[in-house]
Amino acid sequence: MTKRIGYRDWRWLALWWHHFFLLWNITYGQTRYSIPEELKQGSVVGNPAKDLGLGLSDIIHRKLRVASEAGEQYFTVDAGKGELVVNDRIDREALCGQGVSCVLPLQVVMENPLQSYRIEVEIRDINDNSPGFLTDELNLKIPESVALGRRFPLESAEDHDVGNNALKTYSLSKNDYFSLKFKEIKSGKTVPELVLEKPLDRETNAFHHLVLTALDGGTPVRSGVCKIIITVIDNNDxxxxxxxxxYKVSLKENSTKGTFVIKLTATDADDGLNGDVRYLFGSRTSDSVLSVFDINDATGDIVLKGILDYEISKSYLIDITAKDKGSPEMEGHCRVQVDVEDINDNAPEIVLTSNPSPVREDAPSGTVVALISARDLDSADNGKITLKLTNSSPFSLKPSFSNNYALVTSSTVDREKCSIYNIEVTATDSGSPPLSSKTTIPVSIIDVNDNPPVFTQPAYNVYLKENNVPGSILHSMSASDLDLGDNAKISYSILDSKVQDVSVSSYVYINSDNGSIYSMHSFDYEKLKVFQIQVQAKDQGSPSLSSNATVHVFILDQNDNAPAVIYPSSAALGSLSHQRMPRSAKAGHLVTKVTAVDADSGHNAWISYRLAEATDASLFTVNLYTGEVRTKRAVSEQDDSSQRLLIEIKDDGEPVQSSTVTVSILLEDGLHEPILDLRHKLSEPSRKTGRITLYLILSLASVSVLSLVTFLILAVKCIRSSRSSGSCCMRRSDCDDYKNPNRNLQIQLNTDGPIKYVEVLGGDMLSQSQSFRSCMSPMSEYSDFTLIKPSSTTDFKEVISVLDASLPDSTWTFESQQVSM
Structure with a gap:
C-alpha cells in the first residue's frame, strides 16, 4: 500500500505548485490564471490590478472587488496590493467533477465609473484522491466445471482526479488460477476481468483469496484495494x-414516475430451476440509482420510480445481474446506460453584478448605470439567453462578454418628467417553449439646475389707493421651480429702473424670501398715477437661473383735495373788490360766475355750487352746476345797496371736500348793463377767441372720434375672443396696445350729470407730462373750455388769466377759503 502524504508534504506541494505553475495569459481580452486546487487560504493567485494596468489609487478610490459567477466567493482582492488571493478551500472535484477543464470565471468590478473585466482562474488537478472501490470485499461463486479462459467481470474502481492523476491500471495479487485482463466498454472505461487460467477443483481448494489493486498515474502513485473471495461450486454449469x-437508452428529464425504461432478457441453457432467471441490480449499485430506478425481478423491466434532473446527473450507469435458481446459482452480468435528455425546465436567472448608480440629468448617452449577468442551468439552446428591456425607457443594454451586459443610458433623462425609472429586464432562453424571468432595476435621477423659476403670469396689475400707509404690502409675487433642493430655492429682487427720474427702489422694496412687495412711502395720485416694477426670481443652483415679471402699479384716486376757486381770484384782484350792479336789473340778470376745479378725478372732481349765505336770499341764486350768480327777481328800491354772498363749492367725493368764496355786490342807480358794454369791448378780440374756441371744438371732436374707434376695436376683439373662450374681459391689462407704452392712449370719458369732463393720457404710461383734463359747463353763457394738468394742484394763474380775458373787466370783489368736511 502506498504511503499517504502528510500535512507538511501537502504544504510543500502547494508552495511548489504556486511558485512554479502560477501562470496568467490574456486571451480574447480576458486574463487567465492557473493554480492547483487545495491552495491554503490567503495564497496569492495573481495581481489583476497590475495586469489590467491599474494603480494602487484606482484600487482604493474605485473600490476594486471580485464577483464570482459560480456563486461561492472563492477569491478576494487584497485592497493594499491589488492581489487576487484565495478566500476559501477549492476542491476541483467538487467544482468540476470529472471534467477535463475546470475554469472559474470571475468579474473584476470597479466603481466610479462602473467597469468590469472578466478573468478566469483555471483549477489544476492534484493527486489528492486515491482510487476506490464501492466495496472492500467482493464475493464470487464459480462452478468448478467452468472452462478455461472464462472471464468474470470485476468491480471498476473510481478516482475523482483527472488526467495523469486519474485511475490508470489494476494489478492482481499473485496466484496460480487466475489472471487479470482488461476490457474497454463503449463508455470509454476499462473494466477489469478475472480470467480462469487453471481448472478449478473444489475438493482441492474450495476458496481462493485474491487482492485487486487499482493504481493512478499521479506522482507519487496512489492506490486502492478490494479483496476478492472466490467460492468454488459445482453443478449448474x-x-x-x-x-x-x-444497453443504452435515453429519457427526457421530465419523464414521470412509472415510465418504462427498458426490458432486459437473459437466457440460460439449463433446464428447470437452473434455467429460471431472475433480475437484480448489482450488489454495488449506488443509492442514487436505486432511488431513481426499479427493476422487475421476474420480467427484467426497468421503470422510473424517481425524478430525473439533467442538471444533477446527465447519465446513469446501472449494473444488472441475472441469477438462475440452480444450486449453486449462476450469474450473468450486463450494464444499462441511461442518458438523460435535457428539457427547458430552468428559467434564466438575472444577476446584478453591481448596484445601479444614480444618473445625473445631464449625463451623456452611454453612461454606465449597472452591470448585469445572466445564467441558465439548462444546456444547448435551452441555456442560450437573450436579455432585453421590456418597458420603454431612455436606457439600453450593451453586451460585453458571455451573458454579461452593461445597462447604459441611450438618451438624455429629465428628472422633472420622471425622478426614478423602474427598468424591467427580461431574460429569455431559446428553448421550446422558451422560459423567461424578469427583474426590476430602480435607477434614480439626480437633479441638475435646468429649469428657471416661472411666475404664475408674465405681468401683474396692482391697484393701490393713494395716501396708503408706508410699509403696507402691495402684492405677493409667486414663482415656482421644477427642480429640487437648492436648485428650487428662489430669491426675489427688484431690478433697478427709474420712476420720474428716481430709482424704483426708493418707492418699493421686496422680501427676497417670499416675494412680498411693500411700499416705502405714501403715494399721491395727483403726482403719480402709474409705475411699473421689474421683479426677478432667481434660484440658488449653479449656475443660477432666473426669470422676470412686470408689476404695473396703478394708484387709485381718493378724495383728498378740496375744490380750488380759480375765479374770482383774491390773489389777482385784491383782498376785497365790489361788483357794481344797476338797480334796474331784471330777473335772470347775470351778476358773475364762480369757477372752481378739483385736483382729484372721477366723482371726486364733480363740483357743485350752492348759495350758503346772502344779505337777501330772495334776490340772488347760484346755478348748481355752472356757478353762475343771477338775480331771482328784479331789484327794488327797498333792497340794500350793498349785498354780500357766501357761495359754497363741494365735490362729489367721499368724504365730501368743500370751499367757499365771498362776493360783494354794490347796487347803483343809472348804471348801464356791464355785460353789454363788455361785449362791445370784446368785439375786437372776438375773432381770435372764436378761433381758439374752434380749435378746442376740433380737439374735442378728434378725441371723441378716437374714443369711438378704440371702443369699436375693443368690441371686435371681445367678440372674437368670446367665440373661442366664451368670455370677454375688458381690462386694460388685456389689451395689446396697453402692453406697448409708446402706443398707449387712455381716455376716461364721464357724462354723468351736467358737468362734462374727459381725461386723456397719451404717450408713456409712466409719463405725467401729457395728461390733461377738460372741463366745460354746458349751461355756461360763454361756453368756457379749460385744460388743466392734474399734477398741478395749487398754481392756477395761467387758467385765471384765460378766464380774466373772457369775463367783464369790472371791479368785483372775491374772497375764498377751503373748508374740509
Missing part, C-alpha cells in the same frame, strides 16, 4: 447470458 454487455 450454465449461467444466464444477456444479448449485450451494454
Amino acid at each position: 450454465n449461467f444466464p447470458v444477456f444479448s449485450e454487455n451494454l
